[in-house]
Amino acid sequence: GIWICMFLAGFAVRDDRALEYPIVLMGDSVIANDYVGDELDAMLEAELGEEVFNAGFGGSYLCNQNLENYDTGGDESLSMEELTRSIISGDFTTQKSVIKRVGKLDYYESRLETLSQIDFHKTHTLIMEHCVNDYAMQISPEKVGETLRLILTSLQREYPKLRIVAVSPTYCYIVRDGEKLYCDTTDWGPYILEEYVMEEEKVCAELGVLFVDNYHQDVITKDTMDAYSLDGLHLNEEGRKFMADNILKALK
Secondary structure, eight states: OHHHHHHHHHHHHHHTOOBOOSEEEEESHHHHSOOSSOOHHHHHHHHHOSOEEEOOOTTOOSSOSOTTOOOOOSGGGGSHHHHHHHHHHOOOHHHHHHHHHHOOSTTHHHHHHHHHHBOGGGOOEEEEEOOHHHHHTTOOHHHHHHHHHHHHHHHHHHOTTOEEEEEOOOSOEEEETTEEEETTSSSSOSOOHHHHHHHHHHHHHHHTOEEEOSSSSSSSOTTTHHHHBSSSSSBOHHHHHHHHHHHHHHHO
């Protein structure tokens, strides 16, 4: 009896999801946070004429960053790796239990609630932007590539009609002790950001996933960085427009 109940309960979790968004945007604070001016999702919405739900979480990683599997605050449950598992299973229990603890930003809770209600069988495009936090944590590019492959193949298997677009970070710098540490130097750690971008591109090519390379271009560079960003990492409205245009080009 108990197994049948659990089996049926599993179905209830999945069939519960009633929200429909044609386009879902996922990622870290580059796309997630509420900055001055038009947001990336609003820009995409205006051009595509379809609703875009921003399911980004500032501070999140592509990989579950708890590589040693020790007890933590639980914010690794907001990584793309763990959110993908939850999207496919319909079970967001872990995220919902930790969100109050890790809810550094006021939109976390309501955004997670909406994400947990979306029926991805009705979503036609998923746009995901990640890797800067994995770079900042210096998780190896190989590990990031493996995790991306796992995420993409899982989503392709579960949602064969879903068009997935992987979006790379732009050139950036991170400030430590008042000093700008540029992403193409090893001042931050042994890995440079470009290695992550190349890894993303390789995996996407292998799996037939659209890849938007915001890194290898001559718009946001070491010299122009401050004209396009708020702090070297988070994009201002001009920077977001640049990213939106690149995504739109890829979609068309």
